[in-house]
Amino acid sequence: MHASAGIHGTWSHRWVFILAALGSSIGLGNIWKFPYITGEYGGGTFVLFYLLCILTIGLPLMMAEILIGRRARLSPVHAMQLVAQESGASPRWGWLGWLGMISGFLIFSFYSVVAAWIFDYVLAMAGGQFVGIGATQSASYFAQLLHDAPSMLYGHSLFVVLVMLVLAVGLRRGLDRAIRYLMPMLVLLIGVLLAYAASTGYMPHALRFLFRFDLGTLSAEAMLVAMGHAFFTLSLGMGAIMTYGAYLGRNESIGRAVLTIGLLDTLIALLIGLAVFPVVFASQLSAEAGPGLIFITLPVAFAQLQGGQVLGFLFFLMVGFTAWTSAVSLMEPSVAWAVERFRIGRPLAALLLGLAAWLLGVAVLHSFDLLSHWQVRQLNLFDLLNFVTSNLFLPLGGIAVSVFAGWVVSRELTAAELRLSSDWLYRCWLLAIRYLVPLAVALIFVINLYNVWL
Numbered sequence: 001m002h003a004s005a006g007i008h009g010t011w012s013h014r015w016v017f018i019l020a021a022l023g024s025s026i027g028l029g030n031i032w033k034f035p036y037i038t039g040e041y042g043g044g045t046f047v048l049f050y051l052l053c054i055l056t057i058g059l060p061l062m063m064a065e066i067l068i069g070r071r072a073r074l075s076p077v078h079a080m081q082l083v084a085q086e087s088g089a090s091p092r093w094g095w096l097g098w099l100g101m102i103s104g105f106l107i108f109s110f111y112s113v114v115a116a117w118i119f120d121y122v123l124a125m126a127g128g129q130f131v132g133i134g135a136t137q138s139a140s141y142f143a144q145l146l147h148d149a150p151s152m153l154y155g156h157s158l159f160v161v162l163v164m165l166v167l168a169v170g171l172r173r174g175l176d177r178a179i180r181y182l183m184p185m186l187v188l189l190i191g192v193l194l195a196y197a198a199s200t201g202y203m204p205h206a207l208r209f210l211f212r213f214d215l216g217t218l219s220a221e222a223m224l225v226a227m228g229h230a231f232f233t234l235s236l237g238m239g240a241i242m243t244y245g246a247y248l249g250r251n252e253s254i255g256r257a258v259l260t261i262g263l264l265d266t267l268i269a270l271l272i273g274l275a276v277f278p279v280v281f282a283s284q285l286s287a288e289a290g291p292g293l294i295f296i297t298l299p300v301a302f303a304q305l306q307g308g309q310v311l312g313f314l315f316f317l318m319v320g321f322t323a324w325t326s327a328v329s330l331m332e333p334s335v336a337w338a339v340e341r342f343r344i345g346r347p348l349a350a351l352l353l354g355l356a357a358w359l360l361g362v363a364v365l366h367s368f369d370l371l372s373h374w375q376v377r378q379l380n381l382f383d384l385l386n387f388v389t390s391n392l393f394l395p396l397g398g399i400a401v402s403v404f405a406g407w408v409v410s411r412e413l414t415a416a417e418l419r420l421s422s423d424w425l426y427r428c429w430l431l432a433i434r435y436l437v438p439l440a441v442a443l444i445f446v447i448n449l450y451n452v453w454l
């Protein structure tokens, strides 16, 4: 291995990085979370604000994370230490990496529970349990699943094992090939769902719901959630993309990679939205069904389609697959850190961290029965982790990374890593990362605090 490639090596080709970063960013955030929060927060205005956050906060921040990772070729803790020192600043910036690893861990714990639902749905589709199902039965199927911790435990355990296996052998083997073939398949299946959605005659309703802008409906909390989701869906604010950046070759264009990733991630989310909402309206389901939205809606759609059980089986399988590639990136910063810090092998690091993540996940999957009385502001453990990580931890990590990249890291270094095609573009990036990102995120925090106190 070439010395400058660092102890973890590099991706074999630029496309591998883009594919892996896509694998990280496209996941349950796009397919499960985006539709249900859009439904909860009223549609169009929320969506527009979310798109704005992707563009003005997400993309500049993604560039910052990649450039720091690539510069140091190490996990976030050590990358930030190194880059800080290179710029004559305190190595204590490395602490930021800790916040990221904790966020990744916490997100993983509920992510795995949703993956367990997906797993259940794959089996249920294969077993023909959704044949001819209507909206009411579909809703009660999901409600029952939530109270069936033992069967969720299978899915959860399997998911943790699968993620740990990839982490143990290292990311470069197989991940790229798998993503290259399976992503197009996912898009194809979304296409089938879209065609069905259009056939319900409710596409105009969905379009109006998703894209009609009405400033009056934008609450402080909706702004917070839209911003938080921009972080979540792009895997920002916890070092996942930074860690993948550490394996990116020196000569690749960061700007182009970021544009591709941002565009495709957003596209998938919007397409899923367009596939889900016509069915929601046509079956008179509530757009505000919460985390169960796609689990209640999509079986109804598949039940109407010819060959729907096979299509549904494949669809949930693909969703499970995208969850897998995202979850790997949630844990990769911790695994890479443990390998660097304790000089242990990847398999051991993956095993130990996997065990810890599994335990936490077991607690989370009891959010709906044993631990359901355990609530903070009417949020159970699952909801709480889901809310706090996206809307507090990731944005806080984002502010810190933007301050670090904009004010602490020397301009020579950032300019040399980004190598944007014009000075003007670099200035725009610097402006965004120095002022826009930290101030916008802070402002949304302040507005929300103010709202809670009043």
Ligand code: PHE
Pocket: 024, 025, 026, 027, 028, 029, 030, 107, 231, 232, 233, 234, 235, 236, 238, 240, 326, 327, 329, 330
């Ligand atoms: N971006 C992933 C998704 O949309 C989730 C994720 C968040 C992955 C943070 C890594 C880091 O599902």
